[in-house]
Amino acid sequence: MTKGPLRVVIVGAGFAGLNAAKALRQEPVHITIVDRRNFHLFQPLLYQVAAAALNPSDIAYPIRSIFRRQENVRSVLLAEVTGINLSDKTLSLDDASVLPYDYLILATGATHSYFGHDDWEEVAPGLKTLEDALLLRQRILAAFEEAERNPDDADRLLTFVVVGGGPTGVELAGALIEIAVHSLGKEFDVIDPTRARVLLVEGAPHVLPVYPEDLSDSARRQLETLGVEVLTGTMVSEIDEGGVTLSDGRRIESGLVLWAAGVQASKLGDILGVETDRTGRVHVEGDMSVPGHREVFVVGDLATVPGVPGVAPAAMQMGRHAGRMIEADLRMRSRFPFHYRNKGALATIGRARAVADFGQVRFGGFLAWVAWLAIHIFYLIGFRNRVLVLISWAWSYLTFRRGARIITGVPRLPEKGEP
């Protein structure tokens, strides 16, 4: 142990990492936060950026600003972890520097998985980063423009296939049909955007498969009312530039396939060199620490805990728990196991449509959407963001227009070594 304050290093500034740091707010420790990006991303609203309803910075907030007033956050590093030495208690970073820790909290989350079909990524972009969202936005809007210029190919170009019927897939499918019908409906001369088709393909027998069946049915009905074609119990066997082939042999010609299916944990589980499940998530002890290393915690989507879903509230709770375990150590109290509090689940389907599952109380439709709106705005970090997002939504809701409907260049992440 060093003589100064204990050094806590948190890798990843998502919901889990942020909440770990905040839980340690009062403690006499030195916190270092390491992230590849300079911002926290409010991932539940990422699809709204893809759907041209929100701006990137509406849902992204600089990490440095978040901890501006938390004195014990001593350092925020824009870096990638390339190695972890559990016996030396050090991290290697991509600029070849070495970062020592007394406590380590790993919270680098998950990305999408193409189930071994990595070649599909090129033709069926997913939705995990801001760059993904801007790329999707560009492709969605460009599809209508291309159809306008090539009306003979409009049927294919304006058929959108969303693969995966979880919350992201359901939200994207609902948003897509609303863009076509309400936002663009009357603005083209040659094509009729309202004739665009949106298909939602889900392998399980129901959309939102982790929700209770009555809510899954409600979601399906709401989607179909909007005009989405819902194909459950159906897998995708092939994706190429011209469209998708389904498991039943059907071929769907499509101009844009969106991937909202698999999840793969960040590669930090591998770098850690401990036991993971088949999606790369790390098995943890009851207190969220790594077996044999009480000073290393894995939280959020990078950890696998039986019965705990991969949703934002669970990540927040896990992060907070890791912080509390360090607090318990510092105060010579005993650690206690993580207990997940299910605060309910919400998924939106489009303008004024949603499903809500608060255990005993389950409902769909407008009321669920209001609940969804209130909770998401409440959790959005930063006063300004809340106000701006609220105005953006009110405007979209009242006018059916989309404020961020501009096609900009394809964002490309800087290469290593680039500024």
Place this chain on the structure above:
Amino acid sequence: MTKGPLRVVIVGAGFAGLNAAKALRQEPVHITIVDRRNFHLFQPLLYQVAAAALNPSDIAYPIRSIFRRQENVRSVLLAEVTGINLSDKTLSLDDASVLPYDYLILATGATHSYFGHDDWEEVAPGLKTLEDALLLRQRILAAFEEAERNPDDADRLLTFVVVGGGPTGVELAGALIEIAVHSLGKEFDVIDPTRARVLLVEGAPHVLPVYPEDLSDSARRQLETLGVEVLTGTMVSEIDEGGVTLSDGRRIESGLVLWAAGVQASKLGDILGVETDRTGRVHVEGDMSVPGHREVFVVGDLATVPGVPGVAPAAMQMGRHAGRMIEADLRMRSRFPFHYRNKGALATIGRARAVADFGQVRFGGFLAWVAWLAIHIFYLIGFRNRVLVLISWAWSYLTFRRGARIITGVPRLPEKGEP
């Protein structure tokens, strides 16, 4: 002449093109607008996107939405003009299609020029497109992050050189020093962002050289009060990755050089095959038409008219004039020459600082800034944009924070043929 309504084709949806289309609002014509992008860009606020104060869609508005209610705008084409056949009265587009016209209005504006040093573009990015602005934002914010990780090199990394002391250069220099001092000042652990240097290099004896001398002096004083080092009567003789060499032989080590100097008209003047000046601008008749072609107008920054500056109000007036000339033809009235009404000039220098030149009345400081703010918000297209921009500014002004302070990937324009 065709039998149906006259076909008016407008190329470019900047200030000039938009105002040409709007002037024809009541006329029995069929208007086609051709632009490479799907949005109108409010260019005077582009530097605010670069300075992380505004979002891209705050200053960009879909062309289709602008003309949603103007019935005679029959078509909006996302395309690039590759050829103009003045005798056949047709345009060739990049998808090999041919577009006939009865009247043609060319309004494709200008881009930056590196005065023959095109290799400088890589190391000294300019500011003409939204992608430019996002790239600049990324480089500015990344400079501070890089300095935090390499404090030995911080002096160089946190020296910013702005080349060109016109309105864009002055605005950028002011914004840069405010980012460093106010927005980032207290958020870093190793470096002190307030020690960042911003140099403004201008070849003429004064900044804002086209303004009256007392206002140029006021702008210089306001810049120096903020902490900008102003070097007038100084040229840049070399730019490379490590910094710039000045005409007096001085070397300035710099992590980021921003180009705000030369202007070059769009290449459509060349494609037209008529006489242009040395920056590629087309010489026009008094009525803004091309000599020998009464049915072809060139307006905005692509046209050169003695005594008319390359500013947004001038482009609006020229565009409107072209529309009125077509109206005059339709109503069998005679054409009249374009007359520029100088409504004054405004340039901001930073938070609550500006200079204003309304001919008889000239002033600098806070009042000029309020005038600037009011005018820019008034001209921003769309109710929502005005409200959002106002809130963003109020928030930035009161808190010194910047809402759009996120580093996203480098935007890249889609290649030909990409969706």
